[in-house]
Structures are given as structure tokens and as C-alpha cells.
Amino acid sequence: MRYEKHLAAAAAHEPSKAAIIQGGVRTTYAELDAAADRFADALVDRVAFANGERCVLFLENRVETAVGIFGTLRAGGIFSVVNPTTKTDKLAFVLNNCEASVLFTQASLATVALAAAAQAPSIRKVVIVDDTAVALPANTVSYAAFIDGVDGGAAARRHAGVDIDLAMLVYTSGSTGNPKGVMMTHKNIEHAATSITTYLESRRDDVVLSVLPLSFDYGLYQLLMCVKMGATLVLEKSFAFPQKILPLLASENITGFPLVPTMAALIVQIGNFDPAWARGVRYLTNTAAALPPAHILKLQEIFPNARIFSMYGMTESKRCTYLPPEQLRKRPDSVGIAIPGTEVWVADDEGKPVAPNVVGELVVRGGHVMQGYWRNEEATAKTLKAGRYPWERVLHTGDLFRMDEEGFLYFVGRKDDILKSRGEKVSPKEVENVLYALPGVREAALVGVPDPVMGHALKAIVVTDRDDLDARAIMAHCRAHLEEFMVPRSVEFRDALPKTGTGKIRRSVLQAEAEGKPIPADEEPA
Structure with missing residues (x-):
């Protein structure tokens, strides 16, 4: 199904439950659902937003970002969340590359946003959260004015598409060149989210603490998966001050805590870590890079009740592998096995599986594999290649792995990362x-x-x-x-x-x- 329907389902099931908590402020599922409706109606009523049009969200981690995501989907559109630290030239490139119709931003980013929008002829409306002292062009409006008095139900009165439509573009950069827009359909997101919540054994009563940017798909999926499960997301802007964030583990009864290696490095070195903070945490996850084994062992001491999931993924397929926590002590340097409902193998230069413990490129097959890079056929052809069957293309990750005799994978490095x-x-x-x-x-x-x-x-x-x-x-x-x-x-x-x-x-x-x-x-x- 189309992914925005999960929000309506959660709001119907438990309307008064907190969907997002930020800075102690609770936004219920009913409130988030209603706000997404208003934003969708405004897109259709005020911008004549059509199915398949793009809305770029240039925002920090805040409730309005979630509103923009689900509102855009509800209007039949495609969203793209851009890191708030992005500079004018790169933002302008993204706006022009995807031919965005709407740019949703905030007052503190208005100078960069408006400068970029001025270079993007496709932009019909810039919507700004909060008051700003910056002089506003004719096509710019405050968020309050944008949603005020719109034709309620405007988005719902037309066909919004089906699950094979594109839902989001995630712009990702390699070592050179301009960013590439990874194309993901509703069906791609549903497949990835279902697989991940299955092996995490996610529950409706989970409370997930995320300090990861919503522009980073690891952070974005914390929101998407919580809404799918009807769980609660405690959303913070960063982990710059761990002593302010970590007490939330106890005060908000956190059960899930996604990490990246730099966060883990800070946590394991905190001398006054209060054991009460970790008591209710049921699982930790890590991706972006492998955790050093020494940090894994320390995290197990600090979070004695938590299962720790070492994972590997890339934007082009969201998640690829996970290590079942019971395997962590036996093989702490492994990133595990294919996530549920997918297949992976280590391949030679022709894409054929290699023998155990032979280094080759990881290849990924499944419903979570991207559709390609937005309007970049050359890059797409280098990454998505013919698979086992004539109807499919599989993802060649560009990452070097080896697989042991029991089928567990070990990251070796990028193809261009190995030193001789x-x-x-x-x-x-x-x-x-x-x-x-x-x-x-x-x-x-x-x-x-x-x-x-x-x-x-x-x-x-x-x-x-x-x-x-x-x-x-x-x-x-x-x-x-x-x-x-x-x-x-x-x-x-x-x-x-x-x-x-x-x-x-x-x-x-x-x-x-x-x-x-x-x-x-x-x-x-x-």
C-alpha cells in the first residue's frame, strides 16, 4: 500500500498516543495526521500540486519535517529531505535536478533557501516555518498562512496513485561529482521497513530515541518505522551534548536507540554513565560504519538488557544485512546475513558468487533495491545490473566483502578504499x-x-x-x-x-x- 496510509491507521487506532516527542512537547497521532492532511490540502489547493511532483524539505529535525513528509505523500507527491547544513549551490543543484515545485524550510535557513530557490525556475512556492526578518519574494509564504483556510479534503478528492509510484528521493554523494537522487517507491519503503521491524521485533509500545538527521535515511526510517508500528519517536536534533540526551533514555522510557560509531565512541567513554539510563533499552542498532569490537563489548556492559544489532546498509537499498545479536560474541566483526525477504552474495567481476572467504563485491537482491538514480542513467547502469532472471536488476554495492562457510558476511572495504x-x-x-x-x-x-x-x-x-x-x-x-x-x-x-x-x-x-x-x-x- 502507499506508505502514508500507515499514519492514518495509527491515528485511527490510538489518536491520543504520542507520535513524536521533541523537547518535552508531545504531538499525538491525531495531531500529526491532521497536520499532514492540512499540508496535503494546501499543496493541492494553493500550488495545484499534481501526482509525482517533488517537494524538498530543507528543515532540521522537527515535527514540521514529519508533516511535510506525510503531507507530500498524501498529496500524491515525492518528498526529499535535505540536510539543513547544505549550502546554497548544492541545494540549488538538488532543486533543479529534481525540478522541485515546492521548497519547505524554516526561518533560520531562509537566507540559504531563498538564494537557492531563486536559482531554481521550477519552484512555485517556498513555505517557511516560523517568523523571519528576511524579505520574502512573491512566491514565498509562511507555513501558518499556507495552511490557513485551505480547501479541506482537496487532496483526498483525487486519485493519489499506487504503491509502485515514487515516494522519495534521497540525495547521496560519492567521492566525486554532484549528489545523486536515489529513487524509492512506496513499495520499496514498505519492504525495507517491514524487513527491519521484523528482525528488530519492533512493537507498538516501542519508544525510539533518534538524534540522527531525518535527511540521513537511517534517521528518516526511524520516523517511517515508528509510524508503521504506531510507536513513539523521541526526536532530537543532534548528539552534540550527550549528557543532555542520555537522561532521556530513562525519562522517556526509551526501548530503542539507533547509533552510529561516533556516538558509540562517546558513550563508551562517559565516566559517569548512570546505569538507570540504560535499564529499559531493549535494543541498540548501528550502521554507517562497523563498530570496533572493543566498543561492542563495552556497549554490552553499559546496556545489559539490550540486544545489539550490527548492520550494514547503503542508501540504494536502505538496509542489506544484520547480525543476529546472539552471534555478536562469536563473530563481533561480522555484519551478519541478509535482512528478511532479501538475498545477498559476494560476487566476482562478472557478478557470479565466489567461494567462501574469497573477497568480492556484495550484490543485493530484493524489494528494497532502489529504482535507480533520478535522471542519471549512466550512474544507474553502473550500479543496477542484470540479475539471475530477465525481469530484474540487482544492486552492485561497490563494497568488498567476504562470506564465511556459515554464510556470515564481513566488510572488507570500498573497492576504492583498499590500500596496497x-x-x-x-x-x-x-x-x-x-x-x-x-x-x-x-x-x-x-x-x-x-x-x-x-x-x-x-x-x-x-x-x-x-x-x-x-x-x-x-x-x-x-x-x-x-x-x-x-x-x-x-x-x-x-x-x-x-x-x-x-x-x-x-x-x-x-x-x-x-x-x-x-x-x-x-x-x-x-
């Missing part, structure tokens, strides 16, 4: 896991410095909170846990490492610096 040193292939992730196991290492990245003899001389870039930790100690630690060709030849200490908006360390930036190359664009993993 002294004639041997080195996975940066493997070395970084060893670095993270050293007490005091907060952030770590491995890069290769061009060397005429070794090909690449390995260099560790480290952030530490220990004054007594020097390069010699770090290299000795690595030498004790790694083969000699994997031991860094030098160590650089920094106060912080560059990260994407979703908190993943941008190793590609550090590698470009090491090679004296241009800095690549942000990478936004699933």
Missing part, C-alpha cells in the same frame, strides 16, 4: 579496529601516503584524550595485534577528524590530503 602496501592489500577498517581497542583512542583513520618503494606507507591519524599516548606506543600496540605489513609507519595526532553530517569519519578527505589531491565531496552512507 609492500605488495599486500590492507583494509583500513581492520587497522582502525585495532586502534580503537587501545584505551584513550577516541577517533582513528588509516591512510596511505604515496611511497616509491612500498606503494603506500601506512599512516594512522588519531584523536586521543591521553597525554601519555605517543606514536611509539600506538605502533607497538598495532604490532602486537596486526601482521607487520599492516602496522602504520607513522602516526599523526589531531584534535578532531573531518566527518560527514551523519557523523562518519571522512577517510576519503584524509586520503586525499595524504595524496595531495582535491578534497572530495561529502559521502552519506545509509
